[in-house]
Amino acid sequence: MVANPQTTRRDAYQLAVDARDPRFDGVFYVGITTTRVYCRPCCPSRTAYDRHRRFFNSAAAAERAGFRPCLRCRPELAPGRSATAAVSRLARVAAERIAAGALNGRNVADLAAELGVSERHLRRALEREVSVSPHELAQTHRLLLAKRLLVDTDLPVTRVAYASGFQSLRRFNVAFREQYRMPPTALRRGRKAPPTESGFLKLTLSYRRPLAWESLVELGGETRIEINGCRGTVSVENSAAGAHLIATISESLWMVLMPLVAGLRRVFDLDAEPAVIDAHLGTNGLGALVAAHPGVRVGGVLEQLEGAAPDAFAPADRELQRAAGVTNTKALLALAERWRPWRAYAAQLLRISI
Numbered sequence: 001m002v003a004n005p006q007t008t009r010r011d012a013y014q015l016a017v018d019a020r021d022p023r024f025d026g027v028f029y030v031g032i033t034t035t036r037v038y039c040r041p042c043c044p045s046r047t048a049y050d051r052h053r054r055f056f057n058s059a060a061a062a063e064r065a066g067f068r069p070c071l072r073c074r075p076e077l078a079p080g081r082s083a084t085a086a087v088s089r090l091a092r093v094a095a096e097r098i099a100a101g102a103l104n105g106r107n108v109a110d111l112a113a114e115l116g117v118s119e120r121h122l123r124r125a126l127e128r129e130v131s132v133s134p135h136e137l138a139q140t141h142r143l144l145l146a147k148r149l150l151v152d153t154d155l156p157v158t159r160v161a162y163a164s165g166f167q168s169l170r171r172f173n174v175a176f177r178e179q180y181r182m183p184p185t186a187l188r189r190g191r192k193a194p195p196t197e198s199g200f201l202k203l204t205l206s207y208r209r210p211l212a213w214e215s216l217v218e219l220g221g222e223t224r225i226e227i228n229g230c231r232g233t234v235s236v237e238n239s240a241a242g243a244h245l246i247a248t249i250s251e252s253l254w255m256v257l258m259p260l261v262a263g264l265r266r267v268f269d270l271d272a273e274p275a276v277i278d279a280h281l282g283t284n285g286l287g288a289l290v291a292a293h294p295g296v297r298v299g300g301v302l303e304q305l306e307g308a309a310p311d312a313f314a315p316a317d318r319e320l321q322r323a324a325g326v327t328n329t330k331a332l333l334a335l336a337e338r339w340r341p342w343r344a345y346a347a348q349l350l351r352i353s354i
């Protein structure tokens, strides 16, 4: 008998929810049909019976089905899909652009033209991979960013609306009430005041454990950033206990938080799936290094908000050659064949060991 792939995936997700498995954080979401709330797989709330669970491959798909985000596990903080997940390149790039605000006040045809495809092609790619339209995906990103700004910052509600990409306060209020069945201000009642020094916003950036902070720590220092004419500084520290980074951001950057948060996730490689990368490198000659530095990440360029390529490395680098125990470029290239498609991570591990 051939296993039904749908059934198999559903079983795997059921087990992941039962175990609150952090490896699936951001990979799928579980909707509880009795409460119409959707959660991250690792939600600490008591889980519903199997038959009351529905699984979604994106937060936007759960919202389209009429579920609202859990106030406890906060789906808006979940890491994104990794670059290597089984998602087409077009869908991934489009989703990244939309997360960064590409459809705020702009239409799908413009985004499609920028990506060099037809609008129909773009719509079908997103529908296939994340089960939603471009507009639905954009609306979910806006609402989820608004939700986190309401909870995590003291920004006035009007600023929250514009910072999240809404074109008016009225549209924001209507969309929020419609989707989340409560007014935006309800999220601010009874919360602890965020411990932020004035002039700065603190936002958390979740990742899938483990994370080797030593591979990123050099990027954490205060850095000047400019996006679309807005200037300010960003500094980042790690909260290992919370499985997130904490970004301290100048309030002057509030209008560009969408591209900034999306950019920081790329720069700090926060959507990586260490379970997959570490397993591959660990069984290909780097077991001791992986054990010493689990969850290594490849950092990008903070000033440009650019991520690094997962398979890029510098085979002519003498120090890298020495760390790998070889004496020339050709030998390092040959050795690195088995690390594909994660050669940048292997190089990072070797560099840490120097």
Ligand SMILES: [Zn+2]
Binding pocket: 038, 039, 040, 043, 044, 045, 070, 071, 072, 073, 074
């Ligand atoms: Zn939850």
